[in-house]
Amino acid sequence: MARSMPSEEIQLLIAGYVLGELEPQEAEEFERLLQADPAIATEVAEMQAALESTYGAEPVQPPVHLRAQILDTHAASQTQPANQVIPLRDRKLNWNRLLGAVAAVFLVGLGINNYQLWRRLQTVETQPQAATPLRYTLNGTKLAQTASASLTVNPTNLEAELAAQNLPPLPAGKVYALWTVVQKNAPLTVDSKGAVLTQTFTVDAAGQANRKFTVPPFYRDQDVVSKVAITVEDASAPQAHVGSPLLITNAQS
Amino acid sequence: MSAEQPSNFAPPPTSSATDAELLLALRAGQTAALGELYDRHASLVYGLALKVLNRPQEAEDLMQDIFLNLAQSTYDPKRGSLRTYLAILTRSRAIDRVRSHNSASRAIERSKPGMNQEVNTNSPLEYAFQNEQSQEVQAALAQLSEEQQQVLRMTYYDGLSQSEIARQLALPLGTVKARARRGLVKLRQTLTNS
Numbered sequence: 001m002a003r004s005m006p007s008e009e010i011q012l013l014i015a016g017y018v019l020g021e022l023e024p025q026e027a028e029e030f031e032r033l034l035q036a037d038p039a040i041a042t043e044v045a046e047m048q049a050a051l052e053s054t055y056g057a058e059p060v061q062p063p064v065h066l067r068a069q070i071l072d073t074h075a076a077s078q079t080q081p082a083n084q085v086i087p088l089r090d091r092k093l094n095w096n097r098l099l100g101a102v103a104a105v106f107l108v109g110l111g112i113n114n115y116q117l118w119r120r121l122q123t124v125e126t127q128p129q130a131a132t133p134l135r136y137t138l139n140g141t142k143l144a145q146t147a148s149a150s151l152t153v154n155p156t157n158l159e160a161e162l163a164a165q166n167l168p169p170l171p172a173g174k175v176y177a178l179w180t181v182v183q184k185n186a187p188l189t190v191d192s193k194g195a196v197l198t199q200t201f202t203v204d205a206a207g208q209a210n211r212k213f214t215v216p217p218f219y220r221d222q223d224v225v226s227k228v229a230i231t232v233e234d235a236s237a238p239q240a241h242v243g244s245p246l247l248i249t250n251a252q253s
Numbered sequence: 254m255s256a257e258q259p260s261n262f263a264p265p266p267t268s269s270a271t272d273a274e275l276l277l278a279l280r281a282g283q284t285a286a287l288g289e290l291y292d293r294h295a296s297l298v299y300g301l302a303l304k305v306l307n308r309p310q311e312a313e314d315l316m317q318d319i320f321l322n323l324a325q326s327t328y329d330p331k332r333g334s335l336r337t338y339l340a341i342l343t344r345s346r347a348i349d350r351v352r353s354h355n356s357a358s359r360a361i362e363r364s365k366p367g368m369n370q371e372v373n374t375n376s377p378l379e380y381a382f383q384n385e386q387s388q389e390v391q392a393a394l395a396q397l398s399e400e401q402q403q404v405l406r407m408t409y410y411d412g413l414s415q416s417e418i419a420r421q422l423a424l425p426l427g428t429v430k431a432r433a434r435r436g437l438v439k440l441r442q443t444l445t446n447s
Contacts, residue, residue, distance in 0.1 A: 008438075015434035015441075019408055020333025020341070021415050027331040048336055050441035052297070054390050055409045056340060057304035059296035066313055067291055070320050075284045077321075158282060189329075197277055216281045239273060 011047075014040065018047045035237045078214075079157065134219065136228045138247035144168055147207070149247050151178070151228055153219050160215045162199065167207040167246070170232065175200040176209070176246075177238045180216070181227040188218060191241050195229070200238050273330035280324045291320055294336060298343045305347035315350065319343055341412040393443040401436030408433055 010033060016022045017030050034040045133152050140147035149164035162178060170176065179195040182188055190196055196216060203209045218224045227250055231243030270278075270289065278286035298319055302312035319342060328338045386394070394402060407418045415433065419426045 011438045011441075012431075012434045015437040016333075016430070018334050018337060019433055019437060020337040021408070021430070021433075022332045024331075031331065044334065046445060047437060047441045048334055050393075050444045051337070051405075051409065051437060052340070053444065054386065054394060054440055055405065056297070057300045060300040060303055061296050062299040062316060063309070063313065066316060067288070067295070070291065070317055071284055071288050073317070074287050074321060078282045078284060197274075198281065200274075214282045235269075237271070239277065 010040070011043070014043050014047055018044060018051055031237070031240060035234060035240055038236070134222065136225075136249050138164075138228060138230060138249045140166070140247050141245055143244060144246040147247055149209075149230060153215055155220045158214050158217060158219060160199075160213055160219075162201065162209065162211045162213070164201075164203065164209040164230070164247070165207065167203045167209065167230075169205075169207065170202060173235050174232050175202055175235045175238055177231050177233040177241070177243070179229045179231065179241070179245075180219075180225055181229060182218065182224050183226045186218070186224045188224070191239070193241055194226075195241060197239050197241070198228075200233070200235075272335040276323070276328070276330055276335065282324075287320065287323070290323065290335075294339055295320075297336060298339055301340060301343045302347050305344060305351060311350065312347075315343065315347055318346065337409070341409065344410065345412045389444065393440050396443050397436045397439055398432075401432045401439070404429055404432040405436050405440075 013022075013026060013030050013033070016026060022030055034044075133154055136151040136153075138149040138151065144167060146166045147164070147168070148166065149162065151160060151162050153160045164176075167176065177197060178199040178201065179193075180198045181193070181195045182190055184194065188196065196218075198215055199211065199213050201209050201211045227248060229245040229248040231241070231245055233240065233243050270286075272290065272293070275286045275290050279290065295316065299312055299316055302315045302319075303309065306312050306315065319339065326338075326342075328335065397405075403422075404415075404418060407413045407421075408415065413421070415429045416426055418424075419429045422429070
């Protein structure tokens, strides 16, 4: 091998990671090493291979159809999970069903005109809650004073659109990272800065980015999202969250 | 990956994203991230599931169980590798299924006249893998102390936490950690150099 073997201490740390039992302090140290030296990742893979070749079973390729089956099931659960806000389209269907049942009992008394008026009123009352997009405006900090960005989130299907302008060009090996800072005590796993890595992206030669992606379900609870920010991070480990915000917003507009 | 490592165990390099990044994207609801993780680790999970369950249909069911619940799992990417988590989880779930099946079979057996004695179904599933280790691996294992092998088996086969192992063996936690880590480092060195 061209590279030298890591020191014994580092090897023991890598072994701890491969065995899945690093203590929090060790995990921080390991993450630092991983970012500083790409050879660590290779060593992890080799130690993992040693463990699996000793104690694992022979890998077997599963039937081809299984992949599509699992991904289709996952995709379906994402569009309509049990604990999710019902999309507007389905609400209308449910209203139709409900109204059909109610109408069967009360139609004679109500009269067609009253029924139609009532249904329109219900639709008008329902629509804005489900369809209003959440829009976050991010302004440049002193690190990127002319930069700006907006994040628009559809709380129903969690599809988000990020549009950023005038961002500085990225050095090699770096990416922009979009962070969602959540309220303290929110029941979520966050990093040491209280943030969740939401998306990474790059910009074109003009410093622009337009990206569509899906945000985590906690975006449905507007009380949870505290800030949205953009930093520059290492492309190999954006989750390290070492960059300072270039753009940030405090409130949803 | 170096040329020295057993090629069967190398996940195919299909993307530059780390497992931790893909898991983050999966937890954000991205099905494409699940596809990538599946491509990397499905053969590991299916191989283990098939080995224990011995029935392709049951192994496929377990695959679905494992991958569809991955986003909600308690796995912490900072503490350890996803492959080890998946291997331990798969083996544990597969053994649970076999035991559950055996338990049902025992109940049926006991209900038959003249079948009151306990049917021995506690076969050492956890150690069924050892008989098929290659000579190279057996030679590498022979370089480890019995204590190191025991702790590695309890960690990777039985899925026990190191504090649980310390409790069972009445050893200080630091001793258990040191034995497991030194044992794995030794294994890696021996297998790479052989």
